[in-house]
Amino acid sequence: MFFSIDPANGVAIYEQIVRQVKFAVARDAVKVGELIPSVRELARELAVNPNTVARAYRQLQTDGVLVPLRGEGLEVASAARGLCRRETIDIIRLRIRQVLTEARQSQMTAQELSKLFEAELKAI
Amino acid sequence: MPPAIRLANVTKRYGRQTALDNVSLEVPTGCVFALLGENGAGKTTAIRILLGLLEPDSGVAEVLGIDSRNRRQDILRHVGYVSERPTLYDWMTVAEIGWFTAGFYGGDYARHYERLISDFGLPPKRKIKDLSKGMRSKVALSLSLAHQPQVLLLDEPTSGLDTMVRREFLESMVDLAATGRTVLLSSHQIHEVERVADYVAVLHEGKLVLAERLDDLKDNIRALLVTLDDGVAMPRVTGEILRERRQARQWQVLARGMSDEQLAELRSASMVTDVEVRRPTLEEIFVAYMRTPSANESTHSGSADAIRAGEVFRP
Numbered sequence: 119m120f121f122s123i124d125p126a127n128g129v130a131i132y133e134q135i136v137r138q139v140k141f142a143v144a145r146d147a148v149k150v151g152e153l154i155p156s157v158r159e160l161a162r163e164l165a166v167n168p169n170t171v172a173r174a175y176r177q178l179q180t181d182g183v184l185v186p187l188r189g190e191g192l193e194v195a196s197a198a199r200g201l202c203r204r205e206t207i208d209i210i211r212l213r214i215r216q217v218l219t220e221a222r223q224s225q226m227t228a229q230e231l232s233k234l235f236e237a238e239l240k241a242i
Numbered sequence: 243m244p245p246a247i248r249l250a251n252v253t254k255r256y257g258r259q260t261a262l263d264n265v266s267l268e269v270p271t272g273c274v275f276a277l278l279g280e281n282g283a284g285k286t287t288a289i290r291i292l293l294g295l296l297e298p299d300s301g302v303a304e305v306l307g308i309d310s311r312n313r314r315q316d317i318l319r320h321v322g323y324v325s326e327r328p329t330l331y332d333w334m335t336v337a338e339i340g341w342f343t344a345g346f347y348g349g350d351y352a353r354h355y356e357r358l359i360s361d362f363g364l365p366p367k368r369k370i371k372d373l374s375k376g377m378r379s380k381v382a383l384s385l386s387l388a389h390q391p392q393v394l395l396l397d398e399p400t401s402g403l404d405t406m407v408r409r410e411f412l413e414s415m416v417d418l419a420a421t422g423r424t425v426l427l428s429s430h431q432i433h434e435v436e437r438v439a440d441y442v443a444v445l446h447e448g449k450l451v452l453a454e455r456l457d458d459l460k461d462n463i464r465a466l467l468v469t470l471d472d473g474v475a476m477p478r479v480t481g482e483i484l485r486e487r488r489q490a491r492q493w494q495v496l497a498r499g500m501s502d503e504q505l506a507e508l509r510s511a512s513m514v515t516d517v518e519v520r521r522p523t524l525e526e527i528f529v530a531y532m533r534t535p536s537a538n539e540s541t542h543s544g545s546a547d548a549i550r551a552g553e554v555f556r557p
Contacts, residue, residue, distance in 0.1 A: 125436035126523040130460065158420040165412040166437045167274055168420040223516060 119148050119155075123164050131166055135174035136181075137209065143183060143194055144202035150194050154184065244307055246271040246393050246424035247292060252301035254287050261287040262298070263448040269426055269441070274419045276435040276456075277428040278528055279445035285428035286326070288445070289397050292426075293323055305393055319347075322386035326398040328378065332371035336364050336381055340388070347389045355388035362410065376407035383414060394418055396427040400434065412438055436524040444531050452531050460521055464500055468493040468508070469516040477511045480504045485530035491515075496522060496530045 119142045123134055142148050154160075157175060161168035175192060178184040182201060184192040221231055247269035254262040262284045269275040277285045290296040291303045294314030303310040305317050331339060340355035359366060362380040370378065379399065386394065396415070400408040408431070415425050415438055429435050435442060436456070443453035452459075463484065468477070470491050481500035486493065509517045 123437070125433060126525070128521045128523075130457065130521065131437070158417065161416045161420055162413050164437075165409060165416055167440055168416060169273070169440055 121160075121164055123166060125166075132170045132174040132177065135160075135164075135166075135171060136177050139174070139178055140181075140183060140202040140205050143198050144206040146199075148194055150196050150199060153187065153191050153193050156191055243271050245269055246306060247275070247426055248302070248304040249288065249292070250302040250304075252288070252291060252298045252303055254284075254291060254296065254298050260448045262291070262445075264301070265445070265448070265450045266301075267443055267450060267453045269424060271424055272419065272422045273440035274415060274425045274427070274438050275441045275443065276439035277426065277443050277445060278430075278432065278435065279428075280532070283445040284448045285445055286397055289323075289395050289426070289428060292395060293317060293321065319389070320392050322389070322391035322394040324379070324382045324386050324394075324396050324399045326401060328382035330370045330378065330381060330385075333369065335367050335369050336373070337366035339370060339381065339385065343385050343388070349389070351388045354390060355384055358384035358387055376403050379403055379407060380410070383411065387414070387418075391423070393424045393426070396425065396429075398428055398430065400429070400431060408434065432525045432528060442524065444528060446532055456524070459527060460524070463496060463498045463522050463527060464505070465520040465522040465526060466493075466495040466497060466508075467518040467520075468495065468514055471513045471515060477508055477514055479508060484527070485533065496526060 119139070121135065121138050123131055125131055127134075129137075139148075139154070148154060154175075155163070157168050157171045161171045164171070175184060179186070179192070182195055183198045185195045187193045218231070245268035247267075249265050249267050252262050252265045253260070265284070265288065277288065279285050287296065291298050292305055292310050294310040294312075294317050297311060306320055308316050308320070310317055331342070334342060336359055337356075340359065341352060344351040344355065356366075359381070362384060364373075364377060364380055364384070370381065373381065383399070394415070396411075400411050403411070412434060415427070418425055419438075419440075427435075439456050441454065442456050442459065444451050466479075470477075470493060472491065476488070476493065479495060479497055479500065481504060482498040484496040484498055486495045488494070505517070505519065508514060
């Protein structure tokens, strides 16, 4: 599981960690039952404050993505994969919505938009 | 838990120059606390007072509850310190300066020092005078950490260092904080501070203008970009405006303590075409607070004409 943190990108650092763990679970980069790095390990690796990592991990536990494994750390919960897939879709939906709102504000038509969408989809 | 570091009404003057002007702040145990400010803002003075290297003209400075003024020895036992330009004995080797310093601390100092220099990849047999700037800094950091201090004071530790060395410094800091130790650093590297700090404080011309948890700061301040209809007056924004600029139809605002309802109200105002909301970067917040005090005299009239000429800042 690799992370890339940008402190200045407008999303709180802990939130970036939460999202990236969820994305990683959704695409099977970490699997159910696998241990994730400890707070200290990840803080060091990312050079971010350990409290920030701890906050992200607490959030991930509340969200049901991680569960504590007695004395060993945190592992990916069994229901996490489905959960993270759905959340990933939600995040993408939200982003699309933002782009569409922006497009509407610059007076683009639905037709222009779908054309653009199709072209971009093919281009990936 | 008592604070790891405390300054209470500390004032320090050099002749007519006031380096610190009635500064009070507390650094909680186990956090990374960043002190920001321009050159000459008083950061180094504050750190040197905490170490007992300088005496304040008035006020109290304490580290771990120990008064800095008359118990310097006790402070140095529990505190690690890296200055901006560490002075080291040039003729000693990396290993020798460790043995030498171990003499003052005793205990496990030598063993910890050996481990630190090997972790940092420092050549034990090389003379200090033959080391690069980055390596010298790593020696200074190793020396300041080998007695396993509860509090680490870093005075612009990474200025002038390359990216890799800065990164190693950051990792060490993060690791210390992870073990419950307290780190106070002064820095110009706002992006680094943004990564590692729990708290930030801003000194400006010797005065403390801000001391707050970084998360709270960023959660409470919004950066707005408001697009307005042609030639209309400015909409009213509730909350504290830290900085605003207007250019033609666009209005850039850094507002503190604005509620969601107030934001919705602004969005639905008739003269407003669009409102873009962002979480501000620490740099934007820093700049806004740095400019705030000097603009005390200007007041915000709420009309566009008053602002068009330039920037208006509000404390």
